Amino acid sequence: MVVGSFSQDELDEIYAFAIDLGRKAGDLLMSRVEQRMDGGEGNAQNFEEKDNSVDIVTQTDEDVEVFxxxxxxxxxxxxxxxxxxxYAKGQSRDYLIDEQPTWCIDPLDGTVNYTHLFPMFCISIGFIVQHKPVIGVIYAPFQDQLFSSCVGRGAWLNEKRRLPLIQKPSIPPMPxxxxxxxVFSCEWGKDRRDIPDGNMHRKIESFVNMAAETSGRGGKGGMVHGMRSLGSATLDLAYTAMGSFDIWWEGGCWEWDVAAGIAIxxxxxxxxxxANPxxxxxxxxxxxxxxGSRLYLAIRPAGPSATETGRQSQERTVREVWRRVRNLEYSRPGA
Amino acid sequence: MVVGSFSQDELDEIYAFAIDLGRKAGDLLMSRVEQRMDGGEGNAQNFEEKDNSVDIVTQTDEDVEVFxxxxxxxxxxxxxxxxxxxYAKGQSRDYLIDEQPTWCIDPLDGTVNYTHLFPMFCISIGFIVQHKPVIGVIYAPFQDQLFSSCVGRGAWLNEKRRLPLIQKPSIPPMPxxxxxxxVFSCEWGKDRRDIPDGNMHRKIESFVNMAAETSGRGGKGGMVHGMRSLGSATLDLAYTAMGSFDIWWEGGCWEWDVAAGIAIxxxxxxxxxxANPxxxxxxxxxxxxxxGSRLYLAIRPAGPSATETGRQSQERTVREVWRRVRNLEYSRPGA
Incomplete structure (x- = not known):
């Protein structure tokens, strides 16, 4: 595949570099975890607050980004x-991606998980050409799970299992x-303001619609098989690519949280x-x-059924989610 | 330590057997996962419904239990x-644990996760003496995470890292x-009936109180660092033992879901x-x-601060959770 000025060979070389970089950055992250478990620096879960007490940055975030x-x-x-x-240092959150080949990175996604040593934290490395994420590398070092993709080369778990995990005899259609x-993946997020009809309450109303029995909520009950919240948008997307999560719906995160995950x-x-209907x-x-929209709805890979193409079953699912969720209001500061 | 008629030596031998059994059962579980990924039986996610469409049992559940x-x-x-x-086969859910030494097992906790190949599923093996869980083994084979404990021997991850993960210079007190x-761990569960003031709505009201900004919800706002839902009560308890989750609050699960996790x-x-205040x-x-109460509130291990013992900080946290949650109504069928 040719993307912009890049040949497949050039993309393949960049892809190999990105995978190697993701693993090395993950090793750096795990070395900090092991220092903490061994009683070294950082046991006090040192972090600085950004927008509020649940929006935090650690020294590790900064060190891994520099690396x-x-x-x-x-x-x-x-x-x-x-x-x-x-971005955070520059005090600006304008959308800065343009026509240039751009690396969009979250050095540590799931910072709260990292500070608490819950294993759902990861490195996220996305490469974007002409506004399209074409290479993605996500590495969750505690679990040694590496998710990766390059356009034309498929998406992979640990470079050996093709994603989604079930390929044979065919990728299952959406139910x-x-x-x-x-399985519905959603996040409570960082905006916890208790404002009537604010984002937190709109999210919760949407979650309840998805969870309730089919006859409930005035016909909006979704009776999903399961509600999951991991605290990492990046890993939510990775597990959606795996086929483990069927639907991910989220507002409020940023392009660095999703660039690699969307590529994969x-x-x-x-x-x-x-996300918004x-x-x-x-x-x-x-x-x-x-x-850069901060509003995302993702549906897992789907194969054909007797009556639909995979894409048709995905689009049907998108519309069924839109029927049950509220509009969220996230804009870019200064935008 | 002596428990009932068991010496520490006898418990140690039983513990070693339980760890070996947990790993072997996990290997059986993973062989079924690999069959499914390789296009074998079970790709259609075959399962039978129990109480409703989200309460399911698979052939794998039954085969692992027999093993x-x-x-x-x-x-x-x-x-x-x-x-x-x-229990399910016997059509009875009476509480059957008595004075006898009893193994209380969930062959596959996180069945929905298993059917969707989301890695948060596990084997749970608890050994109970005189109503106390004294040995626990939890094995999540997709992530190769083994959690284990025996009274008097500590709790461990993969038999090498003592739990909680941060021990030095001391176990952190509760904030x-x-x-x-x-980090607050909670589950939406299987009871999705859309009844005013029913269990689902009481859970959600409690979740929102825990999540909202401190000034919100009429003073009940908890502003927790993160809300997490994994879909496995067993692994929720394991991660609480690790120190990754600070608080787990849940109603509706059963003794086989929690026996090993509580031991650990x-x-x-x-x-x-x-769970109920x-x-x-x-x-x-x-x-x-x-x-057998079906109502659980768990607080992570905590060390002393300058002003409190670890236990005091845990009890303070219990009371702060109770202030923010609703009573749940779960009884045993026939009880």
Whole structure:
């Protein structure tokens, strides 16, 4: 595949570099975890607050970002680099991705999990060409789970299991009665303001609709198979690419949280669009996700059934989710 | 330590057998996962429904239970055996644990996760003497995480890292402003009936209180660091023993879901009591958990601070949770 000015050979070489970099950055992260378990620095879970007491950054976030950005700037000086901590330091959260080949990085996704040593934290490395995430590497070092993809090369777990995990005899279609029988991944997030009809309450109303029995909530009951919250948007997307989560719906996270995950999910055959239902959920087009939109709805890879293509079953699921969720209001500061 | 008629040597031998059995049962579970990934039987996620469409049992549940019960009955014919699927088949859910040494097993906890290949599923093996869980083995084979404990021998991850993970220079106390700065683990569960003031709505009201900003919810806002839902009560308890989750609050699960996890958490230094707040949350005694109560509140291991013992900081946290949660109504069928 040719993307922009990159040949497949060039992308393959960049992909190999990104995987190696992800593993090395993960090793750095785990060395900090082991120091903490061995009684070294950081036991007090030192962190600084950003927007509020649940929005935090640790010294490890910053050190891992410097490690990754230094490696990338040395290897690919002509590429642009955007990392979560770069944004935070710059006091600006404008959307900075343009036509240039750009690395979009979260050095430590799941910072709260990391400070508490809950294993769901990871490195996230996305490479974007002409606004499209074309390479993704996610590495969760505590569990030694590496998710990766490059356009034209498929998506993989630990470089040996193709994603989604079930490929044979064919990738399962979405359930005929979705969202019933689906695992629904969602996050409470950092916006905890107790404002009537604010984002927190809109999220909760949406979650309850998805969870309630089919006859409940005035017909909006989704009776999903399970509700899951991991505290890492990046890993939510990785598990959606695996086929473990059927639906991920989220507002409020940023492009560095999702760039690598979207690359992997799309290459695995998933669908990613906006969290917010359009005016007409039955017929309005299902648009491709905008990376900087902060509003995401992802559906796992799906194969054909006797009556539908995989894409048709994904689109049917998108509309059934939109019927049950509220619009969320997330904008970019200053935008 | 001597427990009932068992010397420490006897318990040590039983413990070693239970760890070996847990690993072998986990290998059996993973062989089924690999068959499914390789296109063999079970790709269609075959399962039977129990109480409703999210309460399911698979052939794997039953096969793993037979494997475990056969091994235990051969090795320890005088011990009683209770497994989740034994209960389900018997059409009775009376509480069957008595004075006899009893194995209480969940062959596959996180069945929904297993059917969707989300890695948070596990084997749970608890050994109970005189109503106390004294040995616990939990094995999550997809992640190769083995949690284990025996009274007098500590609690361990993969037999090499003592739990909780942070021991040095001392186990961290509970935060002074808990539940703020805590990771709160909770589950939506299987009871999705949309009944006003029913269990689902009481759970959700409690979750929202724990999540909301401190000034919110009429003073009940808990502003927890994170809300996590894994879909496995057993692994929730294991991660609480690790220190990754600070608080786990749940109603509706059963003794086979929690027996091993409670053994491990107590041996690690955690506290387990009831989910339901007593009449006077400030002063009523904090009673030890009853295994068959279906109502659980667990607090992670905690060390002393300058002003409190670890136990004092745990009890303070219990009371702060009780202030924010609703009573749940779960009884035993026929009880």
């Amino acid at each position: 990754i950005s230094t490696a990338l700037k040395n290897k690919y000086p002509s590429h642009k680099f955007l990392g979560e901590e770069t 005929p009665n979705a969202p019933s029988q689906c 999910l799309l290459e695995a055959g998933g669908l990613v669009t906006t 359009p005016a007409n959920v039955d017929s309005d087009p299902i648009e491709d996700v905008r990376l | 475990i019960s056969t091994a235990l009955k051969n090795k320890y014919p005088s011990h009683k055996f209770l497994g989740e699927e034994t 002074p402003n808990a539940p703020s700065q805590c 958490l107590l041996e690690a230094g955690g506290l387990v009591t009831t 007593p009449a006077n949350v400030d002063s009523d005694p904090i009673e030890d958990v009853r295994l």
